Amino acid sequence: MTDAGRQRRRQVTLFVPPDAGQAIEAVRARVDPLQHRLIAAHVTLCREDERAGQAEDAWRDRLIAATVAPVTLTFGAPVSFSGHGVMLPCIAGEPAFHALRVQLLGDTARRRHEPHLTLAHPRNPRAPQNVPATYADLITPINLTFTTACLIEQSGDDAWQVLGTQALRG
Template identity: 35%
Template sequence: MNQNTRRQLTLFLDKKYTSEIEKIRKKYNPEQFRIIPSHVTLCREDEIENMPRVLENLKALALKAITVNLGEIVRFSNDKGVLIAAGENNSEYHHLREKILENTGATKRLAAPHITLMHPRNSSCTTEIFEEILKTDVPKAIVFEKISIIEQIGNGKWNVVGEYGI
């Protein structure tokens, strides 16, 4: 894999959860909307460098679907970005990450599940936009049943290169 290729593990939202979320993303962050559907990142590229072990761990998963609890809509990155922050008690998400990263040598870090509505890399939130987004009814909990391995070449679209049941 060359240096311009990125791989991550992600949890894509089922369509029953995405209606309002995707409207926001399409309207206020069309570039990010174009390159990847709404999702919760599970593991970033630097955490899954030991891909053979990660794949073994994915195949060995014996969990059921997990629920990610969501909280408030907040701004981040000098108020340029907007996300739906993690709610309370996301132990299932953290346990899943532990199982996937077990014996991989990855540095352990606390990753808070969230859904990015406006990515600061390719959008910029204003007070007016944020007030409009706050009026949106977004889910408070989302159930996930599969993990996707995704890959991006350069600044292109993210593509699914593998899927595993939870």
């Protein structure tokens, strides 16, 4: 999709609750200030290519019809990936995450997607503070309960915008 020649991406995501994410956001602001400015800490639930062919509000309709309960995920110690990327891998709660994906996408044939929280994205330039000492004090495991799913959009390299929110209630 384009908007005046700019690529548009739409995904469904689970944002870290603000009251639970202060320590995570503080680390993200130091290890990848660019990513921190573009989007708050989150777990991607459904990428743009997985939404291809779905009606605009299908994500919300599926979640309403399913009355999906909030999802609790536990994240472990920071792990490096793809050079200077850093993430917190999900270490518990994955079955509920995948059940939510099935409800959202309508089938089980989609690719496997491992839930995680990105602290530093490898596509961004490496920040000077993207070193283990910066995130060593992040106390893990971290238990987070996600009570809403959001449809988000990024146009070009702009910050992500929330287009819609749906409560997860079982």
